[in-house]
Structures are given as C-alpha cells and as structure tokens.
Amino acid sequence: MKNEMEILFDAVSDNEGFARVAVAAFIAHLNPTVEEMADVKTAVSEAVTNSIIHGYGNLRGYRKEERGPEEVHKGKVRLRCVLDRDILHIEVADSGTGIEDVKKAMEPLFTTKPELERSGMGFAFMEAFMDDLEVESALGKGTVVRMVKKIGTGSWIDCEG
Amino acid sequence: MDFQIIDNCLMIRLPEEIDHHEAGFICETADRYLLKEEVRNVVFDFERTRFMDSSGIGIIMGRYRKISCFGGRVYAIHLDRQIERIFKLSGLNKVVEVLNFELDAAGAGKEGQT
Numbered sequence: 435m436k437n438e439m440e441i442l443f444d445a446v447s448d449n450e451g452f453a454r455v456a457v458a459a460f461i462a463h464l465n466p467t468v469e470e471m472a473d474v475k476t477a478v479s480e481a482v483t484n485s486i487i488h489g490y491g492n493l494r495g496y497r498k499e500e501r502g503p504e505e506v507h508k509g510k511v512r513l514r515c516v517l518d519r520d521i522l523h524i525e526v527a528d529s530g531t532g533i534e535d536v537k538k539a540m541e542p543l544f545t546t547k548p549e550l551e552r553s554g555m556g557f558a559f560m561e562a563f564m565d566d567l568e569v570e571s572a573l574g575k576g577t578v579v580r581m582v583k584k585i586g587t588g589s590w591i592d593c594e595g
Numbered sequence: 596m597d598f599q600i601i602d603n604c605l606m607i608r609l610p611e612e613i614d615h616h617e618a619g620f621i622c623e624t625a626d627r628y629l630l631k632e633e634v635r636n637v638v639f640d641f642e643r644t645r646f647m648d649s650s651g652i653g654i655i656m657g658r659y660r661k662i663s664c665f666g667g668r669v670y671a672i673h674l675d676r677q678i679e680r681i682f683k684l685s686g687l688n689k690v691v692e693v694l695n696f697e698l699d700a701a702g703a704g705k706e707g708q709t
Contacts, residue, residue, distance in 0.1 A: 447616035454646075472646070472677045479648040483615045494619060551622060551657035552615075555649040555685050562684055 437517040445490040445509045445528065447483075453513050453526075454478040460515050461522055464585045473563035474522065474583060478513070480556040481526035481579045485511045489530025489577055493550060520586045524564075529576035536569050598628055603635040609644045613651040621654050626661070635667045639691075642673035651678075652685045659690055670694055 439460055443449045454475040461474065486492050490509040514525040533539045539546075540561070545554035561567045566582040599606045605628050610617055628634060637658050641647075659669045669691045674682065682688040 447614075450614045450616050451612060469677070472680075475646060476648050476681070479614055479646075483648065483650065487615065551653045552618075553649045553652035553656060553685065555652055559649050559681075559684070 435517070435519060438515065440512065440514040442510050442512050445486045445492050445511050445530075447486060447492070447494065449511070450479055450482050450486070453482045453511070456513070457515055457524065461517065461585055464517075464520060466585045470583070470585055474524075474585075477560045477563045477581055477583075478524060478526070480559050481524075481581070482511055482513070484556050484579070485526060485528035485530060485577065487550070487552075488533070488546065489528035491531065493547070520584055522583050522585050524581045524583075525578060526581075527576065527578040532573040532575055532577055533569070533571040534573055536571050540569065598624055600628065600632050600634065603633060604638055605629065605632070605634045605636070606638045606640060608640045608642065609651075611643050611645050613644060613647040613654070615648075615650040618650040618654050622657060625654075625658055629658070629661055635662070635665070636670065637662060637667065638670045638672060640672050641675070641678055644673075644678060645675070647678050647681055649681075649685070651681070652687055655687060655691060668692060 437460075441453075441456060443452065457478045458471055458475055461471075466474070489511075509528060509530055512525075512527045514527070516523040538544055540557040542558040543554040545552055557567070557569070560579070560581060564581040564583045568580040569577065570580070571577040597608050599608075605625065607621070607625060609621070613621070625637070639655060655669060655671070662669065671682070671691050671693050672695070674693060674695075679693070682691070682693060
C-alpha cells in the first residue's frame with residue numbers, strides 16, 4: 435500500500451503543533467507504538483521549527499493572544515509524507531535562507547542563534563528519533579529535510595546505552 | 596499553565612505540549628518572576644505534559660544559566676517516559692535534578708530519585 439499527502443502552511447509557530455499532529459494522524463492506522471508516535475512527532479516538530487526560525491527568521495514563538503494582529507508570516511513550509519507499506523518518508527521543505535554549512539549545522543549543540551536560548555539539538559533529535567536523515571540546502575534558495583522511519587517495529591532506542 | 600512561588604521556589608506547571616510556539620511565553624513569564632521575586636530554585640512540573648521537543652531543553656537550560664550563578668537549582672518532576680528519554684538524550688538529566696514522586700494510597704508523598 436502506498437499513500438501520500440502534502441500540506442503547505444504559513445511559517446508561523448502556530449503551525450508547529452498542526453504539522454506534527456497531521457503526520458501523527460496520517461500514520462495512526464499503522465498502530466504505531468507510543469514511542470514511534472512520539473519519535474515522529476518530535477522529529478517533525480524539530481524540522482518545521484527549524485524552517486520557521488532559521489529558514490524564514492520568524493523568531494517569535496508565541497501563543498495567539500500574545501502575537502500582534504499586524505504581524506505577518508514570511509513564507510511557507512511544505513510538508514510531504516509518503517507511506518510505502520510501513521516505511522514513512524517525511525519531507526519538510528522551505529524556500530528560506532538556506533544553510534551555509536550543513537555539516538556544522540547538524541553538530542549537536544551548534545546554533546546560529548544562541549540569543550534565542552534554544553538548545554542546538556534539533557538535528558541531533560531528528561537523527562536519533564528517525565532511521566535516516568538527509569539535509570539538502572542551498573544559500574538563498576532554501577532547505578529540504580528528508581527523514582525515513584519504519585513504523586510498527588516496536589523497537590526504540592535505548593538512551594542509557 | 597501556571598506559575599507559583601512557594602518559599603524560595605518558582606513552581607512552573609508546564610502545558611500539555613512544549614514547543615517553540617509555547618517557549619516564548621514560558622521563558623518570558625519565568626524570567627519576570629525570577630527578576631521580581633526572591634527566587635532561588637525553579638521546579639518544572641511536567642504532570643500535564645505529553646509532548647516536548649528540543650525547545651523544552653532550551654527553556655530549562657536558559658533558566659538554569661540564570662539561577663545557577665546565584666547557587667540556585669533546577670528540579671524536574673512528573674516526567675513521563677518520553678520526556679525522560681529526551682532528558683537523557685540531551686544530557687539534561689545531568690544538569691537538572693529529576694525527582695519522581697509516588698503517592699501511596701494514603702496520599703502521603705514518597706520521594707524517590709531516578
């Protein structure tokens with residue numbers, strides 16, 4: 435069975451929750467374990483947040499009531515999922531600023547925006563929670579993050595090891 | 596979500612989902628309390644929390660940096676399995692004291708450390 439979905443949404447922090455819940459609903463019929471579901475949701479959340487903050491520089495993460503009505507979004511994030519039997523492929527793409535040095539960006543704790551008090555763990559989480567991670571980026575053109583995960587294996591990474 | 600000061604502790608009851616969207620509000624409100632009141636320690640309560648991404652680590656590390664230079668400590672309570680995993684993966688459990696409270700039938704607090 436093959437199934438595919440694609441959504442395009444504004445690069446605002448309100449949509450971070452929407453994106454991960456959409457993916458969770460997309461794979462729900464596969465009866466993923468609680469861990470698998472959490473892994474996928476976290477990875478999607480990291481990728482989408484990266485696009486919003488770093489791709490489009492939309493730094494403000496606020497709940498609706500704190501955001502001014504005059505504030506406008508700066509771009510769109512495209513989320514595409516393909517389910518090939520029990521293999522989930524996720525693609526998160528933006529047409530933002532792009533990443534200068536992908537290898538450096540993927541190092542744990544590395545961040546270009548230390549003033550935001552973020553952890554620099556985004557890519558490390560995507561890598562840890564998914565089976566495969568691929569990042570393609572071009573300066574001024576945007577970034578595509580591709581992730582793959584097998585659903586329904588029941589196994590999960592033991593962090594203590 | 597609520598913020599409460601008990602003795603010299605700021606108790607932060609975190610929302611159901613912690614992501615970048617919620618982070619700004621949590622950080623700003625927490626910092627307002629830290630500046631205004633005489634707070635030494637911060638306790639993050641995850642009882643209601645079902646989801647957290649790396650933004651949560653930023654929130655906790657940021658508060659830790661602010662209070663640790665004055666000898667304050669950061670505690671985390673009521674972590675579920677997922678959040679505990681994120682704590683371990685990020686090394687947060689080495690900085691923050693994770694406490695697990697188990698209430699027995701009589702309701703008396705029994706404290707055990709993970």
